[in-house]
Amino acid sequence: MKIYEHNTQTDVAELREMTGEELIQWQNHQDDEVRIAAEKTELEEAKKAAEAKLAALGLTTDDLKALGL
Amino acid sequence: MAAGQGFKTFATGDVLSAADVNGYLMQGVLVFADSAERDAEITSPEEGQFAYLKDTNVTTYYTGSAWANLDTTGMTNPMTTTGDVIYSSSGSTPARLGIGTAGQVLQVNSGATAPEWATAVSGAFTSIASGSLPTGSGTLTLSSISGSYKNLRLVLNGWNGSGNNILSMTMNNDTTAVYGYNSVWYVNGSASTGSNVGQSSIRLTADEAAKSGDNKNITVIDIPNYATAATGKLIQILSGFLQSTTVRALMTYNGYYYGANAAVDRLDVTYGSNYAGGTYILYGVN
Numbered sequence: 001m002k003i004y005e006h007n008t009q010t011d012v013a014e015l016r017e018m019t020g021e022e023l024i025q026w027q028n029h030q031d032d033e034v035r036i037a038a039e040k041t042e043l044e045e046a047k048k049a050a051e052a053k054l055a056a057l058g059l060t061t062d063d064l065k066a067l068g069l
Numbered sequence: 070m071a072a073g074q075g076f077k078t079f080a081t082g083d084v085l086s087a088a089d090v091n092g093y094l095m096q097g098v099l100v101f102a103d104s105a106e107r108d109a110e111i112t113s114p115e116e117g118q119f120a121y122l123k124d125t126n127v128t129t130y131y132t133g134s135a136w137a138n139l140d141t142t143g144m145t146n147p148m149t150t151t152g153d154v155i156y157s158s159s160g161s162t163p164a165r166l167g168i169g170t171a172g173q174v175l176q177v178n179s180g181a182t183a184p185e186w187a188t189a190v191s192g193a194f195t196s197i198a199s200g201s202l203p204t205g206s207g208t209l210t211l212s213s214i215s216g217s218y219k220n221l222r223l224v225l226n227g228w229n230g231s232g233n234n235i236l237s238m239t240m241n242n243d244t245t246a247v248y249g250y251n252s253v254w255y256v257n258g259s260a261s262t263g264s265n266v267g268q269s270s271i272r273l274t275a276d277e278a279a280k281s282g283d284n285k286n287i288t289v290i291d292i293p294n295y296a297t298a299a300t301g302k303l304i305q306i307l308s309g310f311l312q313s314t315t316v317r318a319l320m321t322y323n324g325y326y327y328g329a330n331a332a333v334d335r336l337d338v339t340y341g342s343n344y345a346g347g348t349y350i351l352y353g354v355n
Contacts, residue, residue, distance in 0.1 A: 002206040002208075003206055004202075004203030004209055004210065005211075005212055006198050006200060006210065006212070007212050007213045008197045008198040008211055008213050008351065009213040010213070011198065013200055015206055018208070021244060022337070024244050025208075025269070026208065026339065029235075029237050029270065029339045029341060032235070032268075032269075032270070032272075033235055033341050036235065
């Protein structure tokens with residue numbers, strides 16, 4: 001895995017292989033993305049389920065807003 | 070008076086001629102009561118001839134056309150204190166400029182007549198590093214950052230990625246769970262908020278960001294007091310996105326790094342896949 005490092009003192013930039021620690025960060029980043037995507041999916045599903053319950057009662061989200069909810 | 074003939078080493082048995090006396094021996098510094106006596110006795114002075122005048126204690130020399138005073142004073146040293154500097158005042162007279170205070174810079178005074186020390190202009194931005202975001206990598210590392218500024222600002226301009234990922238950042242290559250942030254973002258008519266602590270990096274964008282396509286994403290990261298070793302670090306991030314006319318987003322993140330209390334000399338900005346364009350500029354701000 002490549003990393004692009006710009007040394008601000010020498011003003012030298014290079015594309016090099018990641019160190020072990022940098023690979024950990026890269027993997028952490030990938031894990032975060034997976035977690036975030038899962039959380040987003042979970043939220044969307046919960047929203048759809050709530051909307052379905054409202055629809056069964058003949059209500060919409062606008063009705064909830066009108067009630068100040 | 071004879072002209073000087075230079076220098077001669079006399080050997081045993083040499084005859085001392087009048088020419089030798091006048092050309093060699095009489096070429097020392099002659100001593101007179103005053104200039105009147107000098108002029109009366111040296112009626113035909115030669116260029117380079119010296120005469121000392123006792124009334125004024127001045128050594129004079131003949132230029133070939135007139136007697137002139139020998140300047141033995143040189144420049145009077147005006148310095149008095151460590152750190153003083155010398156500059157030329159009116160009439161090329163040496164003058165002293167005392168050392169300024171810590172952090173001051175040298176500038177020309179309002180009359181444009183002399184140098185002076187002044188407080189550095191506040192708010193000045195200095196470009197520390199800049200370039201194009203790497204298309205062969207998903208991580209931009211800025212290392213060996215000088216600690217001589219008050220704040221840091223990193224601007225990613227016109228950037229994009231090859232996938233649909235998020236940006237995150239670490240400080241000093243610290244990948245432990247010492248980052249926290251609050252976020253507010255608006256994407257295509259929907260607003261969301263979030264709070265996280267114990268993260269291994271600080272988020273810079275939400276997942277809706279950086280849709281592949283146009284290089285129109287802008288992210289600005291501010292880190293005040295980055296060089297202090299006494300506290301953690303606050304980070305403020307503002308991002309704006311636009312892909313064609315269909316994807317618009319504005320995201321703000323306010324973060325905190327609570328790992329080791331050390332000056333920040335390295336930033337790693339990671340995207341989930343390779344960057345696909347854009348530039349970066351790291352500023353030091355005073």
